[in-house]
Amino acid sequence: MTGRAVRCPVCADRISWEPGAPVSVWDVENSRYETVRVTALAPEKRADLERLAYRQCPNPSGDTAAHYLPATYADHGEPLVIGLVGAPASGKTHLLTAMIRQIHLDGLGAHGITAAPLDFRRHRDFHDDYVRKFEAGGTLSGTDTGVVEAADILLLRGPTGARPVSFFDVAGEDLEDPEARNRATKFLAGTTAVVFVHGSEDPLDTGRPTPRSENRSFHLAVERLLALPDGARLPAVIAVTKSDRLRYVPPADRWLHRGDERTVDAARIRAESRDVFAYLHHVGAGASLRPFEAFTRCALHFVSASGGDAKPVDRGDPAVRHFPRGFRPTRVLEPLVSILAMTGMIAGAEAERVGAP
Ligand SMILES: Nc1nc2c(ncn2[C@@H]2O[C@H](COP(=O)(O)OP(=O)(O)OP(=O)(O)O)[C@@H](O)[C@H]2O)c(=O)[nH]1
Ligand SMILES: [Mg+2]
Ligand SMILES: [Zn+2]
Structure with a gap:
């Protein structure tokens, strides 16, 4: 694990927040999250996108329906x-x-x-x-x-x-x-x-x-x-x-x-x-x-x-x-x-x- 360990507030699993992982944006027209690869983006574009984007929780326990956290959730102090x-x-x-x-x-x-x-x-x-x-x-x-x-x-x-x-x-x-x-x-x-x-x-x-x-x-x-x-x-x-x-x-x-x-x-x-x-x-x-x-x-x-x-x-x-x-x-x-x-x-x-x- 290279990422920061955070606890997901929804499923309560400890997850590793890997840098550069794909993010999702909310697709208003189809009412669903759409995955976007960010690694090819220039850093400033990536930061701008991540501010409004989400990350799907991997939910290692597999006990909760798909859920998403703000993509910047782990960028700050202890949640x-x-x-x-x-x-x-x-x-x-x-x-x-x-x-x-x-x-x-x-x-x-x-x-x-x-x-x-x-x-x-x-x-x-x-x-x-x-x-x-x-x-x-x-x-x-x-x-x-x-x-x-x-x-x-x-x-x-x-x-x-x-x-x-x-x-x-x-x-x-x-x-x-x-x-x-x-x-x-x-x-x-x-x-x-x-x-x-x-x-x-x-x-x-x-x-x-x-x-x-x-x-x-x-x-x-x-x-x-x-x-x-x-x-x-x-x-x-x-x-x-x-x-x-x-x-x-x-x-x-x-x-x-x-x-x-x-x-x-x-x-x-x-x-x-x-x-x-x-x-x-x-x-x-x-x-x-x-x-x-x-x-x-x-x-x-x-x-x-x-x-x-x-x-x-x-x-x-x-x-x-x-x-x-x-x-x-x-x-x-x-x-x-x-x-x-x-x-x-x-x-x-x-x-x-x-x-x-
Ligand atoms: N007088 C007074 N009534 C309040 C106040 N807050 C809520 N109420 C009344 O209490 C009722 C229930 O409030 P809710 O906030 O829905 O209660 P809840 O705990 O969220 O209820 P559940 O979602 O069913 O668990 C409301 O419909 C209000 O009429 C308050 O500060 N003063
Ligand atoms: Mg209530
Ligand atoms: Zn979770």
């Missing part, structure tokens, strides 16, 4: 793979959409980090299918089961270097499936950080009792991650989303009013973590605290993707809902900033203490 874990309808997709949108509004600028798409096609699809719909006040549909690929792959550049960051957002139903061979949860084997998403309850939604004594998606993911080598050292965050429902409930209200933070302050993150812990404990959602017990570094945050509850569209089908006052994401980047601090993308004495006991 980050961030997985979202949570029950169906807990709010994963809305949170990820609000996060990615905020990243592109320079939301990480205060931390010296800029972002660019690494997988342009995936990025455009994510923007068209999620971000635009969300910005128009529409609710996003539940994620289909069987999703195996990353929702988006960005390149984050900061003072400590540039790293590809893949975000995985699969269906909560798949995350509650104990079948280890479920293809949709394979990303867990290659994940480098996890956002555990707990949706805070709608206080008016009393008709449907929720069994808070268990959180199946958290439980199954934690057990699988702990079985990985060094699994307990994976950076983890617990995001209590839909916290707009807690905007008059102390101490969540105090955190929500702060808006987005501009610094990494380990003591402040510890204080918020303590408040989230107390809140989950108080509402009997102790099962959602399992990641905090399982992982050596874990930060907890109150966030809101939409800023308010979705309401049925007037006179329409009651199942069709929207956010009548638009969307006002609050603190959606705090979980990501904690992960970036715990993974060394944000460096410094404060960052090193984030999530530490």
Whole structure:
């Protein structure tokens, strides 16, 4: 093997990234990847082509359908793979959409980090299918089961270097499936950080009792991650989303009013973590605290993707809902900033203490 060894975020195999290997470009007309040999190209033409091209993963285990990674995936620092874990309808997709949108509004600028798409096609699809719909006040549909690929792959550049960051957002139903061979949860084997998403309850939604004594998606993911080598050292965050429902409930209200933070302050993150812990404990959602017990570094945050509850569209089908006052994401980047601090993308004495006991 002469190439750089990288772990594929989709099939979780370790692959050797050979220099000069053929790349593929997306053929829009025929909706398929087309292989292009690059060795005969002048270096500048090759670099330009590779920026927009893909490489098929060799998937040495032969256990995953054909999949492609950005051709420049291995040209940067150690890739980050961030997985979202949570029950169906807990709010994963809305949170990820609000996060990615905020990243592109320079939301990480205060931390010296800029972002660019690494997988342009995936990025455009994510923007068209999620971000635009969300910005128009529409609710996003539940994620289909069987999703195996990353929702988006960005390149984050900061003072400590540039790293590809893949975000995985699969269906909560798949995350509650104990079948280890479920293809949709394979990303867990290659994940480098996890956002555990707990949706805070709608206080008016009393008709449907929720069994808070268990959180199946958290439980199954934690057990699988702990079985990985060094699994307990994976950076983890617990995001209590839909916290707009807690905007008059102390101490969540105090955190929500702060808006987005501009610094990494380990003591402040510890204080918020303590408040989230107390809140989950108080509402009997102790099962959602399992990641905090399982992982050596874990930060907890109150966030809101939409800023308010979705309401049925007037006179329409009651199942069709929207956010009548638009969307006002609050603190959606705090979980990501904690992960970036715990993974060394944000460096410094404060960052090193984030999530530490
Ligand atoms: N009040 C409030 N409601 C939210 C928020 N985020 C999501 N919701 C509501 O929660 C519902 C489910 O959100 P999703 O993001 O689709 O949840 P999910 O975890 O991706 O669900 P699956 O894809 O089925 O696993 C949405 O239809 C919204 O109505 C939020 O920040 N505040
Ligand atoms: Mg979803
Ligand atoms: Zn692969």
